[in-house]
Amino acid sequence: xxxxxxxxxxxxxxxxxxxxxxxxxxxxxxxxxxxxxxxxxxxxxxxxxxxxxxxxxxxxxxxxxxxxxxxxxxxxxxxxxxxxxxxxxxxxxxxxxxxxxxxxxxxxxxxxxxxxxxxxxxxxxxxxxxxxxxxxxxxxxxxxxxxxxxxxxxxxxxxxxxxxxxxxxxxxxxxxxxxxxxxxxxxxxxxxxxxxxxxxxxxxxxxxxxxxxxxxxxxxxxxxxxxxxxxxxxxxxxxxxxxxxxxxxxxxxxxxxxxxxxxxxxxxxxxxxxxxxxxxxxxxxxxxxxxxxxxxxxxxxxxxxxxxxxxxxxxxxxxxxxxxxxxxxxxxxxxxxxxxxxxxxxxxxxxxxxxxxxxxxxxxxxxxxxxxxxxxxxxxxxxxxxxxxxx
Amino acid sequence: xxxxxxxxxxxxxxxxxxxxxxxxxxxxxxxxxxxxxxxxxxxxxxxxxxxxxxxxxxxxxxxxxxxxxxxxxxxxxxxxxxxxxxxxxxxxxxxxxxxxxxxxxxxxxxxxxxxxxxxxxxxxxxxxxxxxxxxxxxxxxxxxxxxxxxxxxxxxxxxxxxxxxxxxxxxxxxxxxxxxxxxxxxxxxxxxxxxxxxxxxxxxxxxxxxxxxxxxxxxxxxxxxxxxxxxxxxxxxxxxxxxxxxxxxxxxxxxxxxxxxxxxxxxxxxxxxxxxxxxxxxxxxxxxxxxxxxxxxxxxxxxxxxxxxxxxxxxxxxxxxxxxxxxxxxxxxxxxxxxxxxxxxxxxxxxxxxxxxxxxxxxxxxxxxxxxxxxxx
Numbered sequence: 001x002x003x004x005x006x007x008x009x010x011x012x013x014x015x016x017x018x019x020x021x022x023x024x025x026x027x028x029x030x031x032x033x034x035x036x037x038x039x040x041x042x043x044x045x046x047x048x049x050x051x052x053x054x055x056x057x058x059x060x061x062x063x064x065x066x067x068x069x070x071x072x073x074x075x076x077x078x079x080x081x082x083x084x085x086x087x088x089x090x091x092x093x094x095x096x097x098x099x100x101x102x103x104x105x106x107x108x109x110x111x112x113x114x115x116x117x118x119x120x121x122x123x124x125x126x127x128x129x130x131x132x133x134x135x136x137x138x139x140x141x142x143x144x145x146x147x148x149x150x151x152x153x154x155x156x157x158x159x160x161x162x163x164x165x166x167x168x169x170x171x172x173x174x175x176x177x178x179x180x181x182x183x184x185x186x187x188x189x190x191x192x193x194x195x196x197x198x199x200x201x202x203x204x205x206x207x208x209x210x211x212x213x214x215x216x217x218x219x220x221x222x223x224x225x226x227x228x229x230x231x232x233x234x235x236x237x238x239x240x241x242x243x244x245x246x247x248x249x250x251x252x253x254x255x256x257x258x259x260x261x262x263x264x265x266x267x268x269x270x271x272x273x274x275x276x277x278x279x280x281x282x283x284x285x286x287x288x289x290x291x292x293x294x295x296x297x298x299x300x301x302x303x304x305x306x307x308x309x310x311x312x313x314x315x316x317x318x319x320x321x322x323x324x325x326x327x328x329x330x331x332x333x334x335x336x337x338x339x340x341x342x343x344x345x346x347x348x349x350x351x352x353x354x355x356x357x358x359x360x361x362x363x364x365x366x367x368x369x370x371x372x373x374x375x376x377x378x379x380x381x382x383x384x385x386x387x388x389x390x391x
Numbered sequence: 392x393x394x395x396x397x398x399x400x401x402x403x404x405x406x407x408x409x410x411x412x413x414x415x416x417x418x419x420x421x422x423x424x425x426x427x428x429x430x431x432x433x434x435x436x437x438x439x440x441x442x443x444x445x446x447x448x449x450x451x452x453x454x455x456x457x458x459x460x461x462x463x464x465x466x467x468x469x470x471x472x473x474x475x476x477x478x479x480x481x482x483x484x485x486x487x488x489x490x491x492x493x494x495x496x497x498x499x500x501x502x503x504x505x506x507x508x509x510x511x512x513x514x515x516x517x518x519x520x521x522x523x524x525x526x527x528x529x530x531x532x533x534x535x536x537x538x539x540x541x542x543x544x545x546x547x548x549x550x551x552x553x554x555x556x557x558x559x560x561x562x563x564x565x566x567x568x569x570x571x572x573x574x575x576x577x578x579x580x581x582x583x584x585x586x587x588x589x590x591x592x593x594x595x596x597x598x599x600x601x602x603x604x605x606x607x608x609x610x611x612x613x614x615x616x617x618x619x620x621x622x623x624x625x626x627x628x629x630x631x632x633x634x635x636x637x638x639x640x641x642x643x644x645x646x647x648x649x650x651x652x653x654x655x656x657x658x659x660x661x662x663x664x665x666x667x668x669x670x671x672x673x674x675x676x677x678x679x680x681x682x683x684x685x686x687x688x689x690x691x692x693x694x695x696x697x698x699x700x701x702x703x704x705x706x707x708x709x710x711x712x713x714x715x716x717x718x719x720x721x722x723x724x725x726x727x728x729x730x731x732x733x734x735x736x737x738x739x740x741x742x743x744x745x746x747x748x749x750x751x752x753x754x755x756x757x758x759x760x761x762x763x764x765x766x767x768x
Contacts, residue, residue: 001400001460002393003690009392070392261766275768285710285762292707296686297679300394317679374668380678381671385651388666 009074016078019051024082031083033253033355034362036076038207039085040164042119048086049119054093062101062109063117069305073247073298080251088164092116092123095242096169100188103227103235112167112188124165124191126156126172126213127236134375136171137181137233141215143172150174150187150225152195152218158369162198162211165191175230186232187224194218204361206344238310244370245301245315250294250322252366253329256355257291260284260333263352274336283332287325294322313384320373323366330359394686400464403457407468410441415472417737423475424595428553430476435508444482445506448490452502459487459630463637463692470641470748473740475595477511477550483634484549484627485512488558489577491630492615492623497577501556512577515545515559515601516628516752523628523753525569525621530603532561532574539563539613541576541606547751551587551599554580559603560624563617575620577612578603594743631752633695633705636688636712642745643681643719649738650677650723657728664726673722680715687711703765706758713755716745 005013023029023044032039048054057072058064079086097116100108115121132139141154152172159165168191175183195218203209227235264275264284274280297318301311333356334341345354367373381387396404414434423429438444447462448454462482469478486505489497489512504510518527530543541561551557557580564572578585584606587599615623651674654665664670687708694701720742724731731738749755 001396001689001693003693005392261768265768275763281763281768282756282759284768285759285766288762288766289707289710289759293683293687293711296394296690297683299392300682300686303392303394317675317682321679321683374672377672377675378668380675381665384678385674387651387654387671387674388663390666390668390671 005070005074009070012071013074013078016053016075017082020078020082020084023047023084029083029085031255032085033083033256033359035083036080036086036090036248036252037160038087038209039083040087040122040161041085042088044085045088045119045122047119048089049117054089054119055097055113055117058097058101058113058117062097062113069302073302077247077251080248081254083255087161088122089116089119090248091125091161091169092121092167094246095239096123096188098242099169099186099226099235099239102238103186104188105223105226107223108188108226115166121166122161122164123167123169123188124159124161124211124213126159126168126170128158129154129156134372136236137184139171139173139184141170141172142176143174143185143187143220145174145222146219149219149221152187152189152215152220154215156213156215157201158210159198159213160210162213163200163208167191168196168213171232171236174232178230181233183230184232184236185229186226186235187220188226189218189220189224193220203365205358207362209362209365240371241310241312241315242305244319244376245298245305245311247295247298247322249319249366249370250291250298250325253326253355253359253363256333256352256359257287257329259352259355260329260336264336280336283335287329287332290325290328294318294325297321313380316371316376316379316384319371320367320376323363323373326359326366327363330356330363334360394689396464399457400461403461404464404468406441407443407465408471410437411468411472411474415474417473417740420473420475420595420740429550429595429597430553435476438478439506439508442506443478444508445486445502446482448486448502448506452490452498453506454502455506458696460689460693460696463634463689463696466634466637467641467644470638470744471645473642473744475597477513477553477597479631479634479638480513480549480554481505481511483631484514484516485554485556485558487630488514488623488627489614491626492575496611497614501577510555511550511553512556512558513548513550513554513580514627514631515548515551515557516624516631517545517547519544519546521546523624523757525573525624528560528562528569528573530559530561532563532576534563534610535607537610538607539574539576539610541578541603541608543603545601545603547590547598548587548601549599550597551580551601552589552597556580557585557601558614558627559601560620570621572618573620573624574617575614575623576608577614578606578608582606592743592747594747596744596747628752629701629705630695632709632758633688633691633701635748635752636684636705636708637692639712639716639745639748640681640685640688642741642748643677643684643715646719646723646738646741646745647674647677647681649741650674650726654726670726673726677719677722680719684708684712684715702761706761706765709753709758710755710762713749713758716749720745 055064056067060066143150170187174185195216198211200208201210343350442455445454450456532541563574566572584604586602691704691708
């Protein structure tokens with residue numbers, strides 16, 4: 001047992017911090033909540049790529065550095081701590097690169113992986129549909145063979161990065177006669193193909209958080225099918241383990257956490273810092289406890305990955321816990337700010353750049369995306385504990 | 392960063408699990424609840440022979456030469472079976488405190504006999520008001536020639552009746568700073584001035600009120616420096632809290648396993664109750680709580696083991712342990728249904744053991760305050 005980072009790991013953390021502080025000083029970005037999913041800056045993404053920090057865990061043969069998942073955790077932890085705008089590369093780097101080098105063809109590897117590594121690929125996820133949310137296998141978007149191509153028709157939604165994406169990772173039905181999980185395939189396609197249109201979805205924070213993506217007779221060459229035809233669902237399950245494995249589920253709103261602690265120390269009521277109010281003190285300390293527990297749960301996930309295993313049950317344990325922490329954080333932060341907690345950042349008197357109000361609203365979605373808390377707990381119960389399936 | 396046990400620790404865990412399964416069935420736990428001493432001397436001797444009583448003591452003092460983190464593994468196994476007896480008192484409170492703060496002579500005098508099981512040492516951490524902070528410390532001691540005379544009352548002293556020595560703190564001078572002027576003593580428990588009254592606890596744990604009436608001890612029995620004893624008590628409290636979290640990890644793990652088996656076997660509405668989503672969500676929550684409790688407890692134990700500052704980690708672990716216990720045991724009772732509320736069923740051993748741990752060595756509020764301090768609030 002060992003609860004410490006090595007000296008090399010600590011050095012790496014410092015290197016990442018120095019880089020980020022430098023970029024903040026240069027004005028490349030201002031720390032923001034949800035920077036990993038809402039902060040789009042090609043400039044920043046290219047700088048991160050320039051450091052060699054995209055795909056650091058990928059095998060060297062695919063252009064990665066073959067470094068440990070703990071190194072990647074350190075990197076992402078610092079990106080989140082500083083609220084860096086990482087959305088252009090986050091999805092591609094986290095899960096799509098791996099899906100391609102594990103299941104993809106040599107051509108796909110040659111074409112897509114270098115783009116991700118150079119910070120030139122922003123990949124949107126085309127998974128959910130109006131009738132296929134938690135029940136992903138119910139998806140209807142279809143891909144029909146036509147000579148050398150597939151013709152794709154249908155609709156995706158909840159696609160992050162829809163405005164910025166260069167590519168779409170698409171899941172579509174390739175065998176309508178097979179049982180629903182056995183007729184699905186994965187594709188990686190150019191987002192600018194004729195027949196693809198998008199429409200923004202505005203979330204309750206007023207942000208363009210997602211987009212709907214429509215496919216109208218979109219012609220895709222067969223070479224963009226990933227892995228085995230009709231085996232897509234099983235490949236996705238594996239990919240989803242990676243999607244929910246990271247510390248972004250805990251630290252997406254870290255700038256707010258830091259800010260509310262600072263606020264509580266510096267703001268006086270009745271002549272005393274409000275952090276001396278036992279009720280506020282207690283709630284902040286409780287948040288810290290939950291944060292530390294969440295961190296341990298994610299560190300365990302990373303150790304599982306380091307042992308070469310897909311972090312299935314472990315990620316399903318960590319993610320609901322961590323998103324619940326983020327909801328607690330938002331609730332407590334808005335509570336501490338009192339009536340000011342409802343102010344948008346543009347408002348007169350908005351405290352903490354409006355982060356609390358933003359986070360309160362945004363956090364309701366955290367426990368839904370990448371597997372709802374209920375779906376994930378079901379995974380823990382059935383796949384983890386061997387309880388009978390309910391379906 | 393590696394949360395898995397070493398090979399040696401795995402071996403220790405396995406052998407402890409086998410040994411305790413055989414020696415500490417629930418019939419033994421039940422029997423010890425009404426036993427005056429609360430443990431079997433024969434079993435105590437066997438544990439000494441296995442090297443458990445000196446597991447984390449250096450070989451120089453008759454110990455096994457392992458560390459506090461290894462002791463954590465053993466404590467978890469003891470929690471799993473609800474092992475009664477003075478192991479926690481003598482090893483975690485007694486031996487570890489003397490090892491940390493005793494002088495050479497004291498270490499040589501007490502540690503080998505603790506390791507061999509001949510001597511049992513306990514520690515009084517609570518004052519009569521049930522608090523463990525310096526401001527509550529009411530016992531006093533004054534010097535008389537080469538001796539100190541101790542007066543005062545302590546509460547919730549574990550296994551005082553079985554103990555040969557009790558470590559306690561007393562105020563030796565009134566200082567402006569409450570944490571100053573405190574001296575720690577090793578007091579012979581069989582002294583005629585020491586009076587122990589057993590308290591009747593829900594878990595069957597033997598906790599005592601101990602009254603010290605003009606107890607005379609020589610200067611040699613002072614632990615650490617006179618007047619500077621409070622940090623010894625704080626560190627002892629920290630070790631005790633981290634250790635009791637490890638015990639609770641065992642409790643939570645076992646409760647999870649028992650409940651899971653029941654959820655798979657018990658049928659209602661023509662299916663195992665574990666096929667119902669509500670039960671599944673409860674079980675998933677129990678896993679999450681127990682895993683969090685495990686990692687935080689072992690992290691605290693590891694920091695202590697390595698001699699690193701461990702207050703924040705211990706505080707995190709103790710808060711989480713206290714809360715996850717309450718959530719887990721409530722869900723377990725809900726899943727077991729009415730049978731789990733009876734004395735015939737084993738669940739109550741864990742309900743009470745976990746509760747005792749939750750209330751011991753600082754509750755969640757006590758440690759949350761230390762988290763707040765660590766955050767600079």
